[in-house]
Amino acid sequence: MNHVWSWSTWEGQPYLTTDLLSPWPHGFFTAQSWPQTPETLTPGLASPAMVYRAQQVHGNRIVQPEDFPPGVSVDPLAVNGMETLTPPRPEADGVMSTAAGQALWVCSADCTPALIADGETGQAVAVHAGWRGTAQKIVPLAIARMQAQGSDLADLRVALGPAIAGQVYQVSTQVAVEVGRSLLGEDAETEEAAILKHLSQGEAPPILPDPQPGRVRLDVRRILARQLTQLGLEAEQVAIAPHCTYQEPERFFSYRRTKEKKVQWSGIVSC
Structure with a gap:
């Protein structure tokens, strides 16, 4: 709605x-x-x-x-x-x-x-x-x-x-992972790459790519x-x-x- x-x-x-x-x-x-x-x-x-x-x-x-x-x-x-x-x-x-x-x-x-x-x-x-x-x-x-x-x-x-x-909010991958962990259960896979991949998928993803290495765009x-x-x-x-x-x-x-x-x-x- x-x-x-x-x-x-x-x-x-x-x-x-x-x-x-x-x-x-x-x-x-x-x-x-x-x-x-x-x-x-x-x-x-x-x-x-x-x-x-x-x-x-x-x-x-x-x-x-x-x-x-x-x-x-x-x-x-x-x-x-x-x-x-x-x-x-x-x-x-x-x-x-x-x-x-x-x-x-x-x-x-x-x-x-x-x-x-x-x-x-x-x-x-x-x-x-x-x-x-x-x-x-x-x-x-x-x-x-x-x-x-x-x-x-x-x-x-x-x-x-x-x-x-999110389109303009550039953050380090470490920040994105820290925020992203709030959506994962305690037994979920916690490696940085896996979390970033998980949050970059689906409709209206909260994490978008950034051209700078070690950075992503985060939509809080x-x-x-x-x-x-x-x-x-x-x-x-x-x-x-x-x-x-x-x-x-x-x-x-x-x-x-x-x-x-x-x-x-x-x-x-x-x-």
Whole structure:
């Protein structure tokens, strides 16, 4: 099933949405929102809502609101979007809701922002999935956390936002193999050549050839889609944004393209 992706605008700032997540206020914002933060962007999605964003570290930890020190979660309406306290944010690459009205955010500049929602409970998770987090199965771990809190796989919806596309994402074969092992069982053949061959086959392969020796092209979103299929999600439960951060400089920051440490934000509000 091909899900519909649409552009919306809030105060002149474009953001991308998908019909798959239509019950949840959500948005994949662009470079035009820089240098705003989730505290100022959240009113564009839902108001009021409590804002949660972690200190991203390219790992696979998932946190919940109770993991945040007092003062980190800020009501943007109460303080005009400005944080008045500065305790350290928890180090994590995923934030999961525990109640309605919680705005969950991640930032990215080539990595994949994944927004996950439960159509039965209204629960949501925002995940930052770079190649390292994908190799550590952060999205399957987020779904496992949701299941532990009562979610059924059949009720889940996953949107993978704008990220660098496989056609232009050159990585070493070692990186590709590390990510690819996330799709293989413990007893599977683990030699590098065998893994690369396996991942280069089939429809929409996540690994493409590269003319430079020792390099391949890696499509992280295709790896994530295969991880979700292995968990038991159907194709209609997953939407992949038709946008590449590297190839669309007019819309998105790309660290691979410019080496600038600028990001775009993606958020979802639990129902």
